[in-house]
Amino acid sequence: MAMTGRLTSKDVAAAAGVSQSTVSLVMGGKWTGRVSPATAHTVLETAERLGYRPNRAARSLRMGSTRTLLLVVPTLANPFFAHVHAGAARAAAGHEFGVIVHQRTGYDDRESLTVPHEAIDGVLATSMEADLVAELRGIPLVMLDSEPGPAPTVNVDVEEGMRLLTGHLAVLGHRRFAHLASEVDSWTFRARGEALAGAVAAVRGATLVRRPTAISVQAARAAARALLAPAHPPGAPGGSWKRLAGRRTASADAPGRVTALVCDDDVIAAGAYKAARDLGLAVPGDLSITGFDDVLLAEALEPELTTVRLPAEELGARGVETLLELLAGGEPPAVRLPVDLVVRASTGPA
């Protein structure tokens, strides 16, 4: 039945032989010292027997709060955001809050921010532009993995992730880097790009080229092909490079010969794998490839993907804690969550 099934606290009161307000007190758990243990027990029992559930709408109306938070994500089809939701829901449940999720129609959907459900106390916006969020005028907001700004942020340390990746590759002898970057213009990807550029610049003799792509396997495949084989016509059989460029000469003298391909995302890395195969490049023999996020895909690919693990669940959980603090009138500090380098099999000596 909708709401509470037409069974109200008044019914419970009648059945238990007490007043309605007593039922409310008992159900609310604030009866100690106001209601006798005996009556409290009776009330609890009859409520249970009748299957009574307090009506949330009435409670929300009275309390002025819905105990519901809204999580806005670009898409749930990327499991990263599914994990953010799981973490947020778990943390919220601990405070008797619920989390509803709104998936926008894509990474750069600048329209569908229209909040679908106004019965919320606050919003958690993931990977989103600050200006987009202006529409939520007045609603308490915490931004996840986004540009620091007026709203409190909870971020993952993507810069550190890029530094870790670069260090790992540099130690392996790589000097010619390429960045297969997300073309989505959001803070997290700008930060990744800048951090990578900075980290590569700190490596003696290292070079970096960059190419944007949409976040999809096929788009990334095409972009990676263009990046790796600029001179070849699109459909040309690969393999020539492999033989042309002497591998493991490390000194990076061969112009344009990229040996390390850093991808903004695991999905993009999956596309890069395909491009490498198209061109006859062995991974990691001819080309090391790295991802970012560490979603399901990373382990499913062959060879398994070296990537950066982002603490998705914790991002969601800390986001909720921060939002709750904001709702309580506090001024939560910006949070930055550490990341881990996960070395698997897609990176090797240059």
Added chain:
Amino acid sequence: MAMTGRLTSKDVAAAAGVSQSTVSLVMGGKWTGRVSPATAHTVLETAERLGYRPNRAARSLRMGSTRTLLLVVPTLANPFFAHVHAGAARAAAGHEFGVIVHQRTGYDDRESLTVPHEAIDGVLATSMEADLVAELRGIPLVMLDSEPGPAPTVNVDVEEGMRLLTGHLAVLGHRRFAHLASEVDSWTFRARGEALAGAVAAVRGATLVRRPTAISVQAARAAARALLAPAHPPGAPGGSWKRLAGRRTASADAPGRVTALVCDDDVIAAGAYKAARDLGLAVPGDLSITGFDDVLLAEALEPELTTVRLPAEELGARGVETLLELLAGGEPPAVRLPVDLVVRASTGPA
């Protein structure tokens, strides 16, 4: 701000110089013939200017319905369910309903059904056992991809999917089939298993072995290894079979030599790929592998996966339509959605 920002219809009424009920009528869109166009316009304008949003809690309380549906899924980390949610949310929005999603803690979590949010009008339960759902006593329910039972169901035609797959493989000459089955005991997987068994039985001279596995890449990898190389010690180097069994002899005389591995799920198929590599079996040269669902993974794998595309978004959308019909007092018929065979590169001649 929580709720509606402390700005009520009364405030709008005062600002517009009309009564509160007039505001309500106008905002509710049922003013034609009851309020003059001029007043209606004034009201709309001031509401807009003030940024007024009706309080959902109050509306829900008064109306006895929350215009909110709950979608319960095993996990959102599998993009299949993310798409179900997207379809459900889209369809619901068209009826001014919202959809909140509850992810259980896994495929066979038999505990966490406790609905996290009672303010709902109905429930959409995905891939779930009928008996589990008994706890939702009285709440209107539609089951998705689940056992037909007392509640209306919206299913995808998984049986047809298995028949399509079997036919495709049989035409390629396969006779020795193996089923890497989900160990989750839910209707959808039982149906897949039975349909596959039936379809294989209809192929002259065909045999089928079955092995259950958890739905994860590593679990499936281990299960597939055990299935494909029962005689080998776990760590034994593969490749022997490849040379032992004459490939493409098709006649299926070599005992135990499986040539087609049908997986209950794309994630399981990803594990099967790894097992094949472990054992030195080429896909599809030595072994054809098929998946089920057609999620992101299918295209990311190499070779790309032959699988069955399930209409996830439509499943969600039709689920909502069915639930809405149920809420309206109707008796919605059971729905069965067609599926498509997607032939890619993981299947080839036996």
Added chain:
DNA sequence: TTGTAAGCGTTATCAC
């Protein structure tokens, strides 16, 4: 055509 008023089910403030 517009305004008045009675609830919806809850919580919380008071008298008792």
Added chain:
DNA sequence: GTGATAACGCTTACAA
């Protein structure tokens, strides 16, 4: 200790 009672903001007869 317990029970009336007044909101919370909205929808909708019904009165003016």
